Amino acid sequence: MIYREAGQFKSSYGADQAIFPIRQDRIALVILLALAVVAVPLFAAPYWLETILVPFLVFSMAAIGLNLLTGYCGQLSLGTGGFMACGAFFAYKLSTAFPELHIVLVFLLSGLGTAFVGILFGIPSLRIKGFYLAVATLAAQFFLVWMFNKFPWWNNYSPSGVISAPPRALFGDIYLTGIQATPEIKYSFLLVFVAVMALVAKNLTRSRIGRTWMAIRDMDIAAEIIGIRPLVAKLSAFAISSFYIGISGALWAFIYTGSVEALAFDINRSFQVLFMIIIGGLGSILGSFLGAAFIVLLPILLSNAPTALGLEISVELISHMEFMIFGALIIFFLIVEPHGLARLWQIGKEKLRLWPFPY
Amino acid sequence: MNLRKLGLVALGAALLVGGISAPPALAAETQYFPSLVYRTGPYAPNGVPFANGYSDYLLMLNERDGGINGVKVEVQECDTAYNNDRGVECYERLKGSGQSEPTLFNPLSTGITYALIERARADGNNIVSGGYGRADASDGRVFPHVFTLPITYWAGADSMIQYVRAQEGGSLKGKKIALVYHDSAYGKEPIATLERLAGEEGYTFSKFPVAHPGLEQKATWLQIGRQLRPDWVFMWGWGVMNSTAIKEAASVGFPMEKFVGIWWSASEADVIPAGDSANGYKALGFHGVGAGFPVHADITKHLYGKGMGAGKETVGDVLYNRGMFNAVVASEAVRIAQGKFGKRALTSKEVNWGLNNLEISNARWAELGMPDFARGIKISCADHEGAGSSYVQQWDGKTWSKVSDWIAPNNSALRPAYESSAAQYAKENNIAMRDCK
Numbered sequence: 001m002i003y004r005e006a007g008q009f010k011s012s013y014g015a016d017q018a019i020f021p022i023r024q025d026r027i028a029l030v031i032l033l034a035l036a037v038v039a040v041p042l043f044a045a046p047y048w049l050e051t052i053l054v055p056f057l058v059f060s061m062a063a064i065g066l067n068l069l070t071g072y073c074g075q076l077s078l079g080t081g082g083f084m085a086c087g088a089f090f091a092y093k094l095s096t097a098f099p100e101l102h103i104v105l106v107f108l109l110s111g112l113g114t115a116f117v118g119i120l121f122g123i124p125s126l127r128i129k130g131f132y133l134a135v136a137t138l139a140a141q142f143f144l145v146w147m148f149n150k151f152p153w154w155n156n157y158s159p160s161g162v163i164s165a166p167p168r169a170l171f172g173d174i175y176l177t178g179i180q181a182t183p184e185i186k187y188s189f190l191l192v193f194v195a196v197m198a199l200v201a202k203n204l205t206r207s208r209i210g211r212t213w214m215a216i217r218d219m220d221i222a223a224e225i226i227g228i229r230p231l232v233a234k235l236s237a238f239a240i241s242s243f244y245i246g247i248s249g250a251l252w253a254f255i256y257t258g259s260v261e262a263l264a265f266d267i268n269r270s271f272q273v274l275f276m277i278i279i280g281g282l283g284s285i286l287g288s289f290l291g292a293a294f295i296v297l298l299p300i301l302l303s304n305a306p307t308a309l310g311l312e313i314s315v316e317l318i319s320h321m322e323f324m325i326f327g328a329l330i331i332f333f334l335i336v337e338p339h340g341l342a343r344l345w346q347i348g349k350e351k352l353r354l355w356p357f358p359y
Numbered sequence: 360m361n362l363r364k365l366g367l368v369a370l371g372a373a374l375l376v377g378g379i380s381a382p383p384a385l386a387a388e389t390q391y392f393p394s395l396v397y398r399t400g401p402y403a404p405n406g407v408p409f410a411n412g413y414s415d416y417l418l419m420l421n422e423r424d425g426g427i428n429g430v431k432v433e434v435q436e437c438d439t440a441y442n443n444d445r446g447v448e449c450y451e452r453l454k455g456s457g458q459s460e461p462t463l464f465n466p467l468s469t470g471i472t473y474a475l476i477e478r479a480r481a482d483g484n485n486i487v488s489g490g491y492g493r494a495d496a497s498d499g500r501v502f503p504h505v506f507t508l509p510i511t512y513w514a515g516a517d518s519m520i521q522y523v524r525a526q527e528g529g530s531l532k533g534k535k536i537a538l539v540y541h542d543s544a545y546g547k548e549p550i551a552t553l554e555r556l557a558g559e560e561g562y563t564f565s566k567f568p569v570a571h572p573g574l575e576q577k578a579t580w581l582q583i584g585r586q587l588r589p590d591w592v593f594m595w596g597w598g599v600m601n602s603t604a605i606k607e608a609a610s611v612g613f614p615m616e617k618f619v620g621i622w623w624s625a626s627e628a629d630v631i632p633a634g635d636s637a638n639g640y641k642a643l644g645f646h647g648v649g650a651g652f653p654v655h656a657d658i659t660k661h662l663y664g665k666g667m668g669a670g671k672e673t674v675g676d677v678l679y680n681r682g683m684f685n686a687v688v689a690s691e692a693v694r695i696a697q698g699k700f701g702k703r704a705l706t707s708k709e710v711n712w713g714l715n716n717l718e719i720s721n722a723r724w725a726e727l728g729m730p731d732f733a734r735g736i737k738i739s740c741a742d743h744e745g746a747g748s749s750y751v752q753q754w755d756g757k758t759w760s761k762v763s764d765w766i767a768p769n770n771s772a773l774r775p776a777y778e779s780s781a782a783q784y785a786k787e788n789n790i791a792m793r794d795c796k
Binding site: 046047180261300 | 399
């Protein structure tokens with residue numbers, strides 16, 4: 001009843017093409033953003049900010065990146081972990097070699113560097129598809145992690161191969177990384193940064209370049225016949241996807257954990273991000289957020305739940321239960337809604353528009 | 360999907376979340392020991408005995424003595440599965456969930472230690488990384504809250520060289536030593552020390568990284584056994600890598616007496632899967648082996664006798680004893696701090712004072728029911744390693760036994776290395792060194 005668009009007339013092309021064409025959606029979004037920007041940092045416990053919301057935002061970024069490549073352009077990639085490692089190590093080298101460089105610039109530059117690596121490993125996609133491409137990107141995963149582990153130049157010859165984020169200020173005395181950084185600052189920065197990057201990604205997918213990606217995804221030969229150049233479309237998808245993933249790797253190392261070794265970006269990380277977009281919804285920016293929330297929050301929720309309910313369960317049983325419930329839920333979602341949580345959300349909205357008179 | 364059901368599920372989830380953020384009730388007279396464990400995951404066979412030893416010793420204090428000077432002990436575990444991000448999450452969860460401030464954290468993984476050092480510094484929490492973690496955290500001026508007692512990897516490498524030098528009759532000139540290591544932060548720790556000593560002692564040093572998890576070592580060992588033919592092989596391995604290495608070494612005919620592992624390649628779980636081929640394998644240890652100490656009898660009587668305790672079958676395992684060692688360090692730090700601040704539940708800061716002034720002499724070890732379990736430890740403001748010693752233990756197919764005397768690392772050479780590494784860390788991270796004069 002409240003969710004009805006009767007009477008909302010669009011008098012310009014701009015209004016018709018808006019990301020959120022329905023007024024109620026826009027209001028809800030503004031409320032959500034206001035809550036996220038003002039209420040969450042004020043009222044959430046540091047545990048929530050630090051270990052739940054920060055990794056959720058970082059993973060959302062990675063999931064958006066992979067979704068651009070796999071969900072929109074149809075190029076399956078298992079190299080996400082490797083590209084995240086690229087971003088992390090590039091950012092580390094940049095910020096230690098040029099301490100005066102602003103940290104946001106460091107993140108963007110490391111994303112740019114990763115984009116070039118992405119293009120390099122995207123070249124095989126011009127010849128091979130599907131599973132074969134997945135294997136080629138798997139090579140990127142293993143090669144990159146091996147490289148960062150092998151050559152001590154990447155970690156400034158640290159004896160253990162671990163890189164620690166140097167303290168860097170956002171502006172003045174407000175530190176984003178290092179000891180002085182508070183969870184509130186980290187969260188607020190990530191929120192703004194990821195929101196802006198998500199907006200850019202959303203608009204990319206609605207623009208010409210996004211449409212060429214989708215044409216390639218749906219049928220590459222047909223796309224080529226109508227004049228889309230596969231070289232440009234595929235490599236731009238690899239570049240932009242790697243840009244996002246690289247930045248998320250840098251954010252992971254600098255803002256979330258504060259110190260990483262190359263092994264933190266192993267093949268499991270790639271699968272984790274791939275599961276996010278599969279569960280969240282392929283080809284959907286919203287799905288990237290939903291998938292990241294599902295994968296990051298659910299295990300934490302499951303492992304906290306018995307304690308919160310006051311049940312005395314041993315930790316190993318909790319851990320095992322968590323695996324089982326998590327696995328079952330993934331299977332459940334894939335059977336009930338193979339298009340992911342984003343599709344569920346969409347169906348829900350459709351039903352709500354007709355409620356209470358469905359036909 | 361039925362939307363109403365989905366809504367109910369979401370509502371239930373929201374209620375759960377609401378429950379979690381409720382602050383824990385505060386009671387004064389319980390000392391809280393958070394425990395990061397891994398009872399699941401790829402390294403669970405090693406993690407379980409350690410976790411059992413840690414909680415058994417602390418809870419035994421409750422049963423036998425009514426706590427530490429009358430202050431009851433509370434242990435809360437969180438399973439990290441040896442995973443760094445889970446470790447960070449566990450730390451954040453445990454740090455505020457006890458009835459007192461957390462006494463100290465044993466991250467029990469070099470990777471998690473690295474991830475927690477700066478967090479703990481910001482939160483004012485203590486980290487004891489006994490026999491793992493950053494070796495340069497031994498410099499208490501830069502790391503007032505991190506303790507590497509009783510011994511670091513660098514000191515372990517030094518002790519191994521001392522041992523093999525004695526075995527070779529006093530000189531290593533012209534000898535060949537190979538290091539087989541887990542290709543991670545942990546495995547790379549001894550390399551710098553072994554390279555430095557290679558120059559001083561005149562042996563040739565070669566490195567063989569093994570990729571995680573370490574099941575594939577055929578090529579490594581063919582190279583070692585057929586081409587390089589070293590006089591000694593050292594190993595910095597973990598989990599399944601250890602038993603695989605022992606099996607592969609046996610299959611290329613490398614003599615087990617010449618194969619020395621670090622203390623994390625020294626448990627029953629490492630040698631038993633390798634069967635008889637492991638007989639004669641050596642490893643370092645920094646605490647006693649076996650279940651023959653009086654304290655084990657106390658644990659059996661006061662915990663298992665009353666149907667409590669974490670796991671009877673692990674009592675006396677090498678890693679069980681290591682968990683006990685860490686529990687002794689934690690409880691003694693509390694006891695010493697209680698001497699200054701009074702017999703009550705202490706804050707993290709007060710425990711930090713206790714750790715900075717920790718002293719467990721040889722006589723004290725005996726008083727605790729663990730005679731000759733470990734060497735005396737004395738922590739000072741600047742020295743957070745505490746001059747511990749290690750010894751060589753050997754597997755005979757059934758039990759580990761001590762086959763060397765206590766070996767004290769050559770700290771006059773190691774100390775400057777810790778200090779310069781720590782100073783560089785302090786500079787990179789804008790940390791002011793505290794004055795220890």
